[in-house]
Amino acid sequence: MDKRRNKYIWLIICSMASFFTFASSSEGMNYILIAVMGIVPILLVFQFRAIANRSTSLVYxxxxxMLLSSLLHSDAFRIDTILYSLMFIFTFVYYCYLVDRTPLTVDVYGKLIVFLLWAFFVTMVCQQICAFLNLPIVNYRVGDQSTFKVxxxxxxxxxxxxxVTLLMISYITIREVVSGEKYKLSNGFKQDRTIWIIFLYQMLFCGSSFALILLAVVLFKYAKITLKSVMLLAPFVILATTVLGNLDLVVLERVLKIGEAILTLDENKIFEADQSGAFRIVPTIYYFKQVSFFSPDFWLxxxxxHTKNVMPTLMASLDEHDFAVGLFPAFIWDFGLIATIVLxxxxxxxxxxxxxxxxxxxxxxxxxxxxFNTQxxxxxxxxxxxxKFFRENADVEEHQQKKENEVFITKSYSS
Structure with missing residues (x-):
């Protein structure tokens, strides 16, 4: 039974993390994920306890x-969006049930994370080789077909x-649970050199300015800045600087330019600095400029x-007919502050x-x-x-071990 549940865990995580062009529509509909999420409700019928579990009641x-807000604006009500949200929610509920009931082990979870890290790395390298040789790029969907943007x-x-950032944090969490100690980059890099190399390669050479920001946060979280850690990271920084320098420092320039533009809160300057980044930042600025705290729409x-429909009007000059806004401010704009607080x-x-x-x-x-409705x-x-599941279980085991030791010491002294 546990082996079968572990397979379900692998299937859910792999289908949720990956995207294959051969099994998707031109609009980006992931058929593999939809098939997996379509099976989950059938499995839940036989596991009613998973649906009625109090620990997952918050997701309901x-x-x-969200449903209340949708019903209050019946003219914008879309049953397909509601059902799609339910598919994600039921998949999450079933996943939580599997993790808790199997229970998921560090060994199984660790192998899954390492497998995905390597899968992303190998696919990235294959795509870069194809781009470099002017061959059709495997699993290519969107981008400028640049060697370093896949x-x-x-x-x-x-x-x-x-x-990839999520996968690396998950890997480090596993290492902390196994060792029982906080992860330190200076020591961890020696033990996990290969994993760190493929992680740094992906983050530095994926061509995303946001990836560099996430990399900085990860290093801040786990690296104690010492001479030793600086020496360990120096070769990668030099290599990245050299390669990015040959690319006219496009990625770094984007980070610096958009950082300066954001401080001005001027939408036009943000678009001039980085149009791609502006799509993520400007909607939030528009929201706070238009929001009314006394409007029912602010709360509900x-x-x-609504956000997807109103943004092309506000950004008409960009001619974006299918503009997709991220979780914020889209969620609070569409479903209100109350729903956002619950989220x-x-x-x-x-x-x-x-x-x-x-x-x-x-x-x-x-x-x-x-x-909300995205992989x-x-x-x-x-x-x-x-x-969090592994951290909390590790804390419980440590607490129980301490109590057992205290009881043993007490008995020893009393005897």
Missing amino acids: AVFGT NSLASEPSYFGKI GAGID LIFVFRYGIAKDSKVDFLIWLLIVLDAP LFWITIMLMFSN
Whole structure:
């Protein structure tokens, strides 16, 4: 039974993390993921306890607030969007059930994470070789067909670095649980040199400015800045600088330019600095400029796809007919502040460790441009839930061991 459940866990995580062009539509519909999520409700029929589990009740509260907002704006009500949300929610509920009931072991989870890290790395290298040799790029979906801007197994290049960041954090979490100690880059790099090399390669050479920001956060979280750690990272920094220098420092220039433009809060300057980055930042600026705290829409939302429909009007000069806004401000604009608060409670309950504010920052950076009904949003929640599951179990085991030791010492002295 446990082996079968482990296979289900692998299937859910792999289908949620990856995207294959041969099994998708031109609009980006992932047929493999839809097939997996379509099977889950059937499996849940035989596991009613998973649906009625109190520990997953918060996710139903999130859906309830979303449904309320949708019903209040019946003109914008879309049953297909509601059903798609339910598919993601039921898949998450079933995944939580599998992790808790199997229970998921560090060994199984570790092999899954390492497998995905290598799968993303190998696919990326194959894509870069194809681009360099002017051959058809394997699993290519969107981008400029640049040698250093590929999507690997992600649905698009901007998601690539985010998923790899999640996988690396999950890997480090496993190492911490196994060792019982906080992970230190200075020592960890020696033990996990190969994993760190493929991680750094993917983050530095995926061509995403956001990946560099996430890399900086990860290094800040795990690296104690010492002479030793600087010497370990120096070769990679020099290599990255050399390669990026040959590419006219495009990625670094984008990071610096858009950083300066954001400080001005001027939409036009942000677009001039980096149009791609502006799609993630400008909608939030528009939202705060237009929001009214006394409007019912502020609290209960303006209805499904309101943000998606209103943004082309605000950005008419860009001629974006199918503009997709990320989780923020789309979620709060569409479903309101109440639903957003419930969503944040859900995220903290399932994915954020109590003693790690950096985890929330990483989550926020990753889902900033990932709407609710996307693979990126839900793979983030699932992996962070798994990481928290192992941390909490490790804490419980450590607490029990301490109590057993105290009892043993007490008996020894009393005798």
